[in-house]
Amino acid sequence: MLLLYYSHIHLKGSTIKSQDCVHARASRVLEEIEMTAEVKERIKVLVVFYSMYGNVAKLAKAVAEGARQVENVEVSLRQVEELVPEEITEANERMKQIKEELADIPIATNEDLAEAGGIVFGTPTRYGNMSAQMKQFIDKTGKLWAEGKLINKVAGVFTSTSTLHGGQETTIITSMIPLLHLDMIIVGIPYSEQRLFSLKTGGGSPYGASSVSGPKADRPPTENDLEIAKTLGKRVAEIAKKIAGK
Numbered sequence: 001m002l003l004l005y006y007s008h009i010h011l012k013g014s015t016i017k018s019q020d021c022v023h024a025r026a027s028r029v030l031e032e033i034e035m036t037a038e039v040k041e042r043i044k045v046l047v048v049f050y051s052m053y054g055n056v057a058k059l060a061k062a063v064a065e066g067a068r069q070v071e072n073v074e075v076s077l078r079q080v081e082e083l084v085p086e087e088i089t090e091a092n093e094r095m096k097q098i099k100e101e102l103a104d105i106p107i108a109t110n111e112d113l114a115e116a117g118g119i120v121f122g123t124p125t126r127y128g129n130m131s132a133q134m135k136q137f138i139d140k141t142g143k144l145w146a147e148g149k150l151i152n153k154v155a156g157v158f159t160s161t162s163t164l165h166g167g168q169e170t171t172i173i174t175s176m177i178p179l180l181h182l183d184m185i186i187v188g189i190p191y192s193e194q195r196l197f198s199l200k201t202g203g204g205s206p207y208g209a210s211s212v213s214g215p216k217a218d219r220p221p222t223e224n225d226l227e228i229a230k231t232l233g234k235r236v237a238e239i240a241k242k243i244a245g246k
């Protein structure tokens with residue numbers, strides 16, 4: 001690109017050489033052009049979760065890390081609103097501590113959903129399904145649904161259970177049903193992620209990322225679980241970019 005420029009600027013009585021001005025102006029113009037191209041190329045990925053005891057939050061951070069590995073992807077980490085009354089949280093040391101640890105993560109809004117090209121939803125398993133907190137967040141998307149604002153957004157799901165067969169797959173699959181109503185394009189994890197073949201106690205399946213937290217919810221996601229979660233984040237980001245033609 002050729003930028004032709006001529007200028008004489010008078011500052012406090014002295015004349016700045018036109019050569020310097022040309023240089024400064026040209027660099028600024030070029031910077032602006034590069035920035036505009038970068039912004040146009042960029043795509044947003046939203047990782048939105050609910051976590052009472054911190055396990056899903058750990059998976060969420062790994063999902064976000066995976067999405068960040070994709071070039072020109074801007075990742076936001078958000079949590080959904082709590083429904084548990086404050087006095088109950090206050091009376092439970094563990095819940096209180098986790099709430100404090102997650103306090104700096106903003107609450108997700110419908111705008112966050114509308115702006116994102118890819119959305120990854122994380123919820124603890126509640127009787128084989130998503131948590132009420134996540135369901136409430138999804139149930140507040142009526143306006144977005146009516147306006148078709150979520151059509152073709154790429155979505156993935158992750159969860160955590162206390163027991164090995166406590167419903168990771170049912171939670172992930174049933175969570176996908178409302179996402180289909182919202183016209184999203186759902187992705188899972190391909191078996192090219194070799195960790196899915198692991199026989200160690202843990203999570204991860206073709207349906208999404210997961211972890212097993214134990215009866216007291218105090219067993220954090222394993223290294224394998226976190227790597228699989230990163231794979232999910234990366235995959236959602238990559239496919240969202242392709243769908244957006246970027």
Ligand SMILES: Cc1cc2nc3c(=O)[nH]c(=O)nc-3n(C[C@H](O)[C@H](O)[C@H](O)COP(=O)(O)O)c2cc1C
Pocket residue numbers: 050051052053054055056057124125126127128129160161162163164165166167212213214216217
């Ligand atoms: C009301 C309730 C229902 C639950 N249902 C299940 C279940 O169906 N299967 C299971 O394995 N764990 C179940 N759990 C345990 C949580 O899913 C598990 O502790 C999870 O790891 C918590 O995630 P978090 O640490 O992000 O809050 C349930 C917990 C609660 C409070």
